[in-house]
Amino acid sequence: MKISDKEIPHPIHPQHKLKLEYTEIPFTCDGCKEAGIGLKYSCHQFDLHKACAEPPLVINNSFYRKCTFEFHHHPPGEERRICDACRKEVLGFVYHCKRCGFDLHPCCGNLPQVLDDGEHNLYLCVKLSGACHKCGGKGPGWAYRSRCKTYNLHLSCVKELLVESWEAMYLQVDKNKVREMQTRIPSLKGTLANHHGNGGIRGGKVRKCCRMAGGAIRIIVSAILGDPTSIIAAVVGGFISK
Known part of the structure; x- marks a missing residue:
């Protein structure tokens, strides 16, 4: 590059x-x-x-049409602030809407509305209508979903996978955590296979959906990390699946 x-x-x-x-x-x-x-x-x-x-000083977001998000080097005010996209605490740079009180991490505020994992499109939504394939919930916070709505992942859940994997690989934490991470993504794929198995869909459809799971996680993680490119998606896939 x-x-x-x-x-x-x-x-x-x-x-x-x-x-x-x-x-x-x-x-x-x-x-x-x-x-x-x-x-x-x-x-x-x-x-x-x-x-x-190189942040724009002001951004708008289609999920919050009445909001004007202004860039701050530090979270405004004295209260603890939470990013309304990923539901994680704001600890540094932030986009804040003074009128409505919403906050966005800079990378969250710049997330693409549509991600292409090479085989399917994934669409950013403000709330899931189906269960997240990691936590099983439909709770608050942004998520990416497939067009067919059978594959859903909260940004917060993807961040948890990322941080745990990063700690296991680069910070030399307990090796049991490495083994735990090695089972996390296959278990997610198994959830998808079971989902389609219950609906009577077999063989190629299950394999295709499982491939989608791996591709989706890679491209969503790379977008969250600030570089939603196919090159980075491949790198991310390497350190998440090790």
Whole structure:
């Protein structure tokens, strides 16, 4: 991948200019405090998602048509703030609607409405009508679903899979956690197979849906990490399934 030599200053790290880089190793963004992969602005001691390094000062979102989201370097106010997309705590950079009180992590606010996993389209929705294939619930928080509505994943559930996998592989946590993670994705595929088995669909349809599960998780994770590209999806698939 060809990367430009562009360097930018940033007000929260005035010591060094930041250079656009590409990495296949997950990092923690020093802006929003969320995980990242792929393109980032970086120096030897500081990393930013591309979306956090060059954020629009104001964004709008089709799910909240009455809202105007303004960019903040720190969560506004004294109360604990939660991202209304992924339901995770806001610890750094955030888009905040002063009128309605909604908050979005920068990468969440930039999530594509439609993701193509190479075989199917996945559609971003503000609330699931069917059960999430990880938690089994229809609770609040954004999710991606297939057109047929038989495959659903909350952003929060995908983030949990990602963080657990990242900790197991890169932070050398308890090896039992590694073995637990190795069963997580196949178990999700099994859920899909059982779902279709109960409906009398066999063979090729089940295998096709199970392939969709793996592809969907890879592309959703790469979008959450700030780089929804096929290259990063393949990398993400590697470290989630190990």
